[in-house]
Amino acid sequence: MSSLNIISVRPQWQQELAQSISDPTELGAFLRLPESWTAQNQTARELFPLRITRYFASLMKPGDIHDPLLLQVMPNQAEFEQKEGFVADPLEEQSGDHAGILHKYKSRVLVILRGGCAINCRYCFRRHFPYQDHHFGRTQLQQLVELIQSDEAINEVILSGGDPLMANDDQLFKVITALEALPQLKRLRIHSRLPVVLPSRLTEELARRLQVSRLQTILVIHANHPHEVTNTLKGALARWAQHDITLLNQSVLLAGVNDSADTLADLSEALFDAKVIPYYLHQLDKVAGASHFAISDERARELEQQLRARLPGFLVPKLVREIAGEASKTPL
Ligand code: SF4
Structure with missing residues (x-):
């Protein structure tokens, strides 16, 4: 049996997923964003990691820091602001009898x-x-x-x-x-x-x-x-x-x-x-x-x-x- 016969091929969506971007600098380079803007915002990834598919990134306008899709995924300095009423578990879901x-x-x-x-x-x-x-x-x-x-x-x-x-x-x-x-x-x-x-x-x-x-x-x-x-x-x-x-x-x-x-x-x-x-x-x-x-x-x-x-x-x-x-x- 040839080795090709025993290799299971991952579905296309899983292969694409494996190519996701998780580094703000890489996303910034991909979209030709100003380096200073990317550097200033990327620390917010400590609060919640960046993760984005290449397909979704390809829908964004290169060079535009106000792109509405980019704003949804790019870590932002504003995330460090602590505002009254904004809490970790707004819907009180994190306790319950049955996990999941x-x-x-x-x-x-x-x-x-x-x-x-x-x-x-x-x-x-x-x-x-x-x-x-x-x-x-x-x-x-x-x-x-x-x-x-x-x-x-x-x-x-x-x-x-x-x-x-x-x-x-x-x-x-x-x-x-x-x-x-x-x-x-x-x-x-x-x-x-x-x-x-x-x-x-x-x-x-x-x-x-x-x-x-x-x-x-x-x-x-x-x-x-x-x-x-x-x-x-x-x-x-x-x-x-x-x-x-x-x-x-x-x-x-x-x-x-x-x-x-x-x-x-x-x-x-x-x-x-x-x-x-x-x-x-x-x-x-x-x-x-x-x-x-x-x-x-x-x-x-x-x-x-x-x-x-x-x-x-x-x-x-x-x-x-x-x-x-x-x-x-x-x-x-
Ligand atoms: S809204 Fe939350 S749960 Fe839904 S895809 Fe985005 S990160 Fe995941």
Whole structure:
């Protein structure tokens, strides 16, 4: 047997992931950013590492330190500012009976399937989350099954993270198979930013597996700016839509990134072109290190009004905030 026959080839998305950028200087050079600006900001990587796929970096405008995609991932000096009300665990998730399983909502249970992400978003409300304490393995899968069986109100499982699509297909198939065996479950929801930052993750194999599942699948992607909705992403999502997978998007309102009605309207239009319904527009969760992204509730409501005046209702995402301990998201 030739050696070629025994080498297992990693899927393209994993090969691309292995080429990710984690050094601000490398990102600065890739985008031809001013060296002084990169040097001044890079210390903030101590607070939360830089991580970005080359695909996502390629969507940024070279030389532009205000690029809305760059601002979402580049460490920034402003992250050292300590502002009242901005805390490490804004949604009070870091304690719980079952590591990796959050029974936050009555009928839904949320699973931290994978700690890592393909990019580290500077505004992430889980940027201080102790993922190392929330490994999801065979024991946790059994705990999840038992938790669901103990509460007949649960009819939906949300795979979250980190990013659940960082798990490989084998791991996902095991979880899907275990959940399908529970008659009370109706839906499986996958919350992932991977489609936007690494569209090659939307593989045909995974889509086919989800299509044959008796659970209805909803993929909630996470795009914040119209530049993230590329033709590559549209093509990948169109293929997934053909497999009966419902596509939704959630965004976070971010100062300097998408806090204008023009940008948000363009985002909704681009998403709909990609067969995705704009679902939620979140006010920023007050996580330590992200206060420079915050905009006031008054401004957020103003933006929503402007969107209502410009777009059909189905293209206006619900403006919400998540409040620790509340059973659902709270409209603003
Ligand atoms: S992909 Fe999602 S979970 Fe990961 S860093 Fe970004 S916002 Fe946070």
